[in-house]
Amino acid sequence: MKLVIAIVHDEDSHQLIEKLTEADFSVTKLASTGGFLKSGNTTLLIGVQKEKVSEVIKIIKKVCKTRKQITTTTPMIGDNSNYIPIPIEVIVGGATIFVVDIERFEKI
Amino acid sequence: MKLVIAIVHDEDSHQLIEKLTEADFSVTKLASTGGFLKSGNTTLLIGVQKEKVSEVIKIIKKVCKTRKQITTTTPMIGDNSNYIPIPIEVIVGGATIFVVDIERFEKI
Amino acid sequence: MKLVIAIVHDEDSHQLIEKLTEADFSVTKLASTGGFLKSGNTTLLIGVQKEKVSEVIKIIKKVCKTRKQITTTTPMIGDNSNYIPIPIEVIVGGATIFVVDIERFEKI
Ligand code: NI
Ligand code: NI
Ligand code: NI
Numbered sequence: 001m002k003l004v005i006a007i008v009h010d011e012d013s014h015q016l017i018e019k020l021t022e023a024d025f026s027v028t029k030l031a032s033t034g035g036f037l038k039s040g041n042t043t044l045l046i047g048v049q050k051e052k053v054s055e056v057i058k059i060i061k062k063v064c065k066t067r068k069q070i071t072t073t074t075p076m077i078g079d080n081s082n083y084i085p086i087p088i089e090v091i092v093g094g095a096t097i098f099v100v101d102i103e104r105f106e107k108i
Numbered sequence: 109m110k111l112v113i114a115i116v117h118d119e120d121s122h123q124l125i126e127k128l129t130e131a132d133f134s135v136t137k138l139a140s141t142g143g144f145l146k147s148g149n150t151t152l153l154i155g156v157q158k159e160k161v162s163e164v165i166k167i168i169k170k171v172c173k174t175r176k177q178i179t180t181t182t183p184m185i186g187d188n189s190n191y192i193p194i195p196i197e198v199i200v201g202g203a204t205i206f207v208v209d210i211e212r213f214e215k216i
Numbered sequence: 217m218k219l220v221i222a223i224v225h226d227e228d229s230h231q232l233i234e235k236l237t238e239a240d241f242s243v244t245k246l247a248s249t250g251g252f253l254k255s256g257n258t259t260l261l262i263g264v265q266k267e268k269v270s271e272v273i274k275i276i277k278k279v280c281k282t283r284k285q286i287t288t289t290t291p292m293i294g295d296n297s298n299y300i301p302i303p304i305e306v307i308v309g310g311a312t313i314f315v316v317d318i319e320r321f322e323k324i
Contacts, residue, residue, distance in 0.1 A: 002319070003113070003206050005219070007244050007261070028115050028204070030138055030151055030246055043246055043261070045115070045151070047206060053320065061324050096244070098219050098263060099320035103110070104161065104207035108169050111221070111314050136223050136312070138246055138259055153223070153259070155314060211218070212269070212315035216277050 001102035002053050004046040008064050008095045013042040016063045020046060025056060053099055064095040109210035110161050112154040116172050116203045121150040124171040128154060133164060161207055172203040217318035218269050220262040224280050224311045229258040232279045236262060241272060269315055280311040 008016055013029065020027050030043040048056050069092050072085035116124055121137065128135050138151040156164050177200050180193035224232055229245065236243050246259040264272050285308050288301035 001206075003208065005261070026204070028149060028151065041244060043244065045113070045206075047204065057320075057322060061322075064324060066324065093324075095322075095324050096242070096263065097320070097322040097324070098217075098261075098318050100208055100219065100316055101319055102206050103209055104165075104205070106165060106169075106203075106205040108172060108174065108201075108203050108205070109314075111316065134312070136257060136259065153221070153314075155312065208316055210314050211317055212273075212313070214273060214277075214311075214313040216280060216282065216309075216311050216313070 001105040002048055002050055003100045003102050004044075004048055004053065004056050004060075005098040005100065006044045006046065006060050006095055007041050007097075008044065008060070009093060010040040010042050012064045012093060012095075013044070016060060017044070019059050019063055020044075020056065023055065023059060025052075025059075047102065047105060057097060057099075060095055060097060064093050066091055066093040068092075109213040110156055110158055111208045111210050112152075112156055112161065112164050112168075113206040113208065114152045114154065114168050114203055115149050115205075116152065116168070117201060118148040118150050120172045120201060120203075121152070124168060125152070127167050127171055128152075128164065131163065131167060133160075133167075155210065155213060165205060165207075168203055168205060172201050174199055174201040176200075217321040218264055218266055219316045219318050220260075220264055220269065220272050220276075221314040221316065222260045222262065222276050222311055223257050223313075224260065224276070225309060226256040226258050228280045228309060228311075229260070232276060233260070235275050235279055236260075236272065239271065239275060241268075241275075263318065263321060273313060273315075276311055276313060280309050282307055282309040284308075 017027050025046050028045040046056055068089045070087050071090055072087050125135050133154050136153040154164055176197045178195050179198055180195050233243050241262050244261040262272055284305045286303050287306055288303050
């Protein structure tokens with residue numbers, strides 16, 4: 001057995017848990033927050049048979065892949081009758097994955 | 109040294125921490141929630157000497173064993189002067205336990 | 217790769233994350249609370265190359281070392297016009313550190 005510890009962005013965690021559960025993996029969600037000046041990370045624990053680790057990682061990569069998102073700027077406070085929103089690209093997604101060996105596993 | 113990662117139900121966590129502490133084990137409680145559509149799990153980290161792992165697991169099994177609980181149905185809103193509560197059985201308890209090898213342990 | 221799991225006191229966690237980040241380590245902060253009758257612990261996950269483990273532990277020891285702090289007693293409610301605060305020593309700091317081997321590490 002292996003333990004997959006996945007640190008993902010909050011906005012991806014719901015869909016990731018759904019996809020992993022559909023694929024019959026058992027997921028525990030820990031409340032977490034990012035490090036200094038970062039926020040919004042979720043840590044998931046997934047206990048999995050050795051030969052299924054790659055499948056789990058594949059699902060995480062698919063759901064959490066970094067991608068560009070188009071967002072638009074919002075006007076400052078004040079007169080913005082002539083405001084033209086400017087589309088800007090932001091990077092979202094990403095994940096950190098640790099795979100650790102489990103010496104003993106019990107489900108009661 | 110081994111690290112026991114125990115994911116237990118919230119309702120068992122208080123008693124489990126108490127029993128483990130009484131048996132001289134040091135427990136760290138992480139805030140956690142269950143996976144998709146599940147809720148109310150707590151994750152505990154217990155650092156323990158190799159030869160004590162079975163003792164820890166025995167305590168977890170004792171406190172968190174799945175058991176049937178009799179609960180009674182509650183009446184719907186409205187006139188329930190003739191309501192007869194029906195006893196129903198629910199399964200409570202259960203735990204997932206991962207034991208991981210610790211390569212280095214420091215307490216400062 | 218190694219995973220350093222550090223359980224530190226809340227009051228040290230901000231400075232520790234800052235110091236580790238400055239030293240180019242990537243830190244994930246998990247929300248956590250202490251065991252029975254204890255409170256205010258934070259768990260940090262730090263993924264790190266094998267040869268950097270000692271550097272991480274050195275930083276943790278420096279920031280989280282147990283030390284005496286002088287605090288003063290505060291008066292009870294009521295007439296305290298003659299109250300003389302008494303300086304008392306309290307022990308703060310401390311940490312529990314687990315180092316675990318990572319079999320596979322992915323950053324996406
Ligand atoms: Ni990120
Ligand atoms: Ni359960
Ligand atoms: Ni302490």
